[in-house]
Amino acid sequence: MATAHKGFTLTIVVCAGLWGASARSASLSTQGSGQVPAPTFGIGHTPSPDRLKQIDIDVTPDGAGLLPGSGTAAKGKDVFTRRCETCHGPTGTEGPQETLAGGKGSLATAKPLKTVGSYWPYATTLWDYINRAMPFDHPSTLTADEVYSATAYVLFLNGIVGDQDVLDQTTLPKIQMPNRNGFVSDPRPDVPLKKK
Amino acid sequence: MQQGRFRSRRWFLGFGAAWSAALVACRGKSDPPASAEPRALGAAVSPYGSRSKYEKTARFFNQNTKVPLEEASSRTPLHDTYGIITPSSLHFERHHSGVPEIDPAQHTLVIHGLVDRPLEFSVDELKRLPSVSRIHFLECSGNSGGEWRGGSTESDVQRIHGLTSCSEWTGVPVATLLHECGVHADATWVLAEGADAGKHDRSIPMKKIMGDALVVYGQNGEPLRPEQGYPLRLLLPGWEGNANVKWLRRLKVMNQPAMSREETSKYTDLMPDGTARQFTFDLEAKSIITRPSGGDRLVAGTFCELTGIAWTGRGTIVSVELTTDGGATWEKAHLQTPVLPIAHTRFRFPWKWDGKETIIASRCTDDTGYTQPPLPELIKVRGMNSQYHNNGIQAWKVASDGTITNGNRA
Secondary structure (H helix, E strand, O other): OHHHHHHHHHHHHHHHHHHHOHHHHHHHHOOOHHHOOOOOOOOOEOOOHHHHHHHOOOOOOOOOOOOOOEEOHHHHHHHHHHHOHHHHOOOOOOOOOOOOOOOOOOOOOOOOOOOOOOOOOOHHHHHHHHHHHOOOOOOOOOOHHHHHHHHHHHHHHOOOOOOOOOEEOOOHHHOOOOOOOOEEOOOOOOOOOOOO | OHHHOOOOHHHHHOOHHHHHHHHHHHHOOOOOOOOOOOOOOOOOOOOOOOOOOOOOOOOEOOOOOOOOHHHOEEEOOHHHOOOOOOOHHHOOEEOOOOOOOOOOOOOEEEEEEOEOOOEEEEHHHHHHOOOEEEEEEEEOOOOOHHHHHOOOOOOOHHHHHOOEEEEEEEEEEHHHHHHHHOEOOOOOEEEEEEOOOOOOEEEEEHHHHOOOOEEEEEEOOEEOOHHHOOOOEEEOOOEOHHHOOOOEEEEEEEOOOOOOHHHOOOOOEEOOOOOEEOOOOEOOOEEEEEEOOOOOEOOOOOEOOEEEEEEOOOOOEEEEEEEOOOOOOOEEOEEOOOOOOOOOEEEEEOOEOOOOOEEEEEEEEEOOOOEOOEHHHHHHHHOOOOOOOOOOEOEEEEOOOOEEEEOOOO
C-alpha cells in the first residue's frame, strides 16, 4: 500500500505541472533530443519494428513514405477501369462519386469545380489517399504498382502527366500541381473585420 | 392555453401542468393529456437503461442521396434536446469510411516519429495514466454549410445546424503521453490517424497538441460510443470536428504537415478570388434559437420561452442577445449555469408572440470580444463557396399564422 500511495502523490504533482504550464512542456521539448527528460510513469511499451512498418503509412510532399514500385497512366487505365470506374466514371468526370478531373480555371467563378487537377496542391496526397482509402469499399487492397498507376492515370486525365511518364518514389514528388500555390493561411477573425 | 400564464412559483421551477402546457403551446397543440397513472406493478430493474417507448426523437440523415451512408452524416435533434449535454445516442455523426468494430483488447495507440522513445499503449494502460474530464462541444466545420448560398430551403434546426453536440469527455492529456516519449526540439506537427477502413488522418500543430488536446476514452460517463471513436479518439477542444480523429491508432510527431486529403482537397475554405484558406481549425462564436424554431407553430398571445445554445471554440460565451423584431432591437438572454469554456451554453428568454409576422434571431459574444456576425456579412467577405465554418446568425421567420420557417433567405 505504501508504494501505491507514493505513486498517487507523484501523479498529483505531475498533473498539476502539466495543467499549469503547457509552456513548460513546450520548453522541455525544446531542449534537444539528447536532453529530453526521462519518462514519468513508465507506462507503455516499445512498438515492434513490424508494428511500426505496418501502420507508418503516411506520405509527405517530399515523397517520404512512398513505397518502392512504379506505374504509368497507360497501365493505370486498366486499374482505373477495374477498381475506380464504378464510382468515378470512365474519365473521372461522370460520377456518381467525386469528380476527379476538369474544373481548370473554375475556382474563382460562381460555380467552382474542385478536382485533383484544379484544386489538389500535391501529387503525393493523391498517392497517399488512393493507397490508404481507395477503393472505397475495399481500401488498402491495391499493390504499390497499382497505386502508382492509378495515380498516374488520374493525373493524365487532368493533363498533368503523359500516358508513358513513369511515376515512382523519385518522380512523383517532383510533379508540380497546377494549384500548388492556391492555399493561404487562416486570417480569421475576418468578420467583423479586424480593428486596425 | 390558459395554463401558459404565470400562476405560481411551480411555474418558474418548470414542473407540473403549466410547464407542459407551455411546451405544447410552442407546438401549437392545445388539450393536455388526461391523467393515466398506472396502478399495476411496473417493470423490474434492468442491466442497461433505455428511454421511454413514447420518445421517438432521433438523429436525422438523408437516405435518398448518392453519398454512401458509411461516409454520410447524421444530425443531432437540437430542437428536442435540453440543457447542454447531448445524449451519446443522439451525438451527431460524420464518418469517412464507416464505423469500425474494434475490440479494445486488440487496439493500441502508437506514438512515434520525432521522439526519443516510441511507445505503444493499450487502452487499459492509457486509463491508468492521470486523466481529466471536461465538457466540450464538438462541431463539424461543415455544419450549417447549406446556408452559404444566402440561406437554404431547409427549414428545421436539426437539418440546418445538427452537426454540433456537447459531451463530457474523459481522457489523458496528449502532452502527458508525448512527455513519456520525449519529443525532439524540431517537432512542429503531429499526424493523428484512425483505425477506420480509410485510415482517416489530419495534421495538428504541436502547440495545440501540447495545450488542451486529449486522448479520450470516456463520453458522458461511459466508454466512447463506436460512432464517436470507440475505444480511443483525439479531442481538440474548439477545433473543427474532422481534426478530432476517431478510432485513434497513431500519433506521429513530425516537422511538417502531411498534407493529407482531408486537409487539402477537403476542409479548406475557397474564397471568391480562387485561393483557399487552409488549417482553419478553430470554430468561431455561434448561437441558434433551438426552440421554438423551424417547423414549430406559435399561438398568438400565449407565452413561449425562447431557448437555444451558444458556443465558441475560442473561449467562453459572455452574452447572448435576442431580437424578436427582425433586428430592430436586441435584448440580453439569461445564460443558464454552468457557462463553461468551449461548451454549449444554454440561453433562455421569456416571450409572448403578439401575432404579427416577424423575424427572431440570436447572436452571441465570447470572451475574446468577438460577436457572431450576420450571415450576409460573412458572405460579403468569404463569398458563397467557402462551404465550411458558417457561424452566421440564424434568422427564423414567424408568419402571421404562427408557422416558423428558415428566415435566412428572407
